[in-house]
Amino acid sequence: MTLEQNVVEQCAQLLYAAEQEVREVPRITDDHPQMNVADAYRIQERLRELKQAQGLRIVGMKMGLTSHAKMQQMGVDTPIYGFLAEDNAVPDGGVVEVKHLIHPKVEAEIAFVMREPLSGPDCDAAKVLAATDFVLAAIELIDSRYENFRFDLPSVIADNTSASRYVLGSRATAVAGLDLETLGVVLERNGQVVEVGAGAAVLGNPAQAVAMLVNMLAARGQTLPAGSVVLSGAITAAIPVAAGDNVQVRADGIGTVSMRFV
Numbered sequence: 001m002t003l004e005q006n007v008v009e010q011c012a013q014l015l016y017a018a019e020q021e022v023r024e025v026p027r028i029t030d031d032h033p034q035m036n037v038a039d040a041y042r043i044q045e046r047l048r049e050l051k052q053a054q055g056l057r058i059v060g061m062k063m064g065l066t067s068h069a070k071m072q073q074m075g076v077d078t079p080i081y082g083f084l085a086e087d088n089a090v091p092d093g094g095v096v097e098v099k100h101l102i103h104p105k106v107e108a109e110i111a112f113v114m115r116e117p118l119s120g121p122d123c124d125a126a127k128v129l130a131a132t133d134f135v136l137a138a139i140e141l142i143d144s145r146y147e148n149f150r151f152d153l154p155s156v157i158a159d160n161t162s163a164s165r166y167v168l169g170s171r172a173t174a175v176a177g178l179d180l181e182t183l184g185v186v187l188e189r190n191g192q193v194v195e196v197g198a199g200a201a202v203l204g205n206p207a208q209a210v211a212m213l214v215n216m217l218a219a220r221g222q223t224l225p226a227g228s229v230v231l232s233g234a235i236t237a238a239i240p241v242a243a244g245d246n247v248q249v250r251a252d253g254i255g256t257v258s259m260r261f262v
């Protein structure tokens, strides 16, 4: 049994309001235990429509839970995807006010910018690399709308995979000659190294995560447009941030990226 359309609408409205009003809500599967992954993507798509109706442009997509560090941290075992709207973007070195956030955490990621559109169902890492314009070091700020950042798979998918803000580095690097698997990443908070990792933590190769995104989109009859920004998923566990914090990601060969919290 799939979730009724009025329940999909209710859940999307609840999550939309929670983000706008900066407040936590109970996990939606507590009230709707029958919700499955397909229902959850319907709620996410409705949330996306609500934002587009506000005039917001969709600039790209994100993969989540693509590394063991993240799956373990969140107790969920399947990669998931969400969308990025234009108001999620923060400039490199930019400042974010924590009063607009519920319980923010940051993660080190590698971002792809696509030159060519991609469609599934048999996308693979080689096709992703051939369609990529460039890659960048990135910070994703996640901010689950659920109490205590606690969720299950359908709840987090419906909540657009906790998407909140992202920052792209200023140095665009072509993928030719880059080894995305051994590419080392350091996440620093206030000048202290708090997490380290390598690209291979993300499904063996971050390009593989983008391929998986394209194939998951194909299963819902969707494609990845040219020009999309794609966050390939956290390489490290996510760390909490507070006002006064300065966060920097340094990625081997593709540069640095930072953001600050007040």
Ligand code: OOG
Pocket: 062, 063, 064, 065, 066, 067, 070, 074, 107, 140, 142, 143, 144, 156, 161, 162, 163, 232, 233, 234
């Ligand atoms: C879900 C989003 C995970 C990633 O990169 O793994 C994610 C969450 O942990 O809240 O963005």
Ligand code: MG
Pocket: 062, 063, 064, 107, 109, 140, 142, 231, 233, 234
């Ligand atoms: Mg992420």
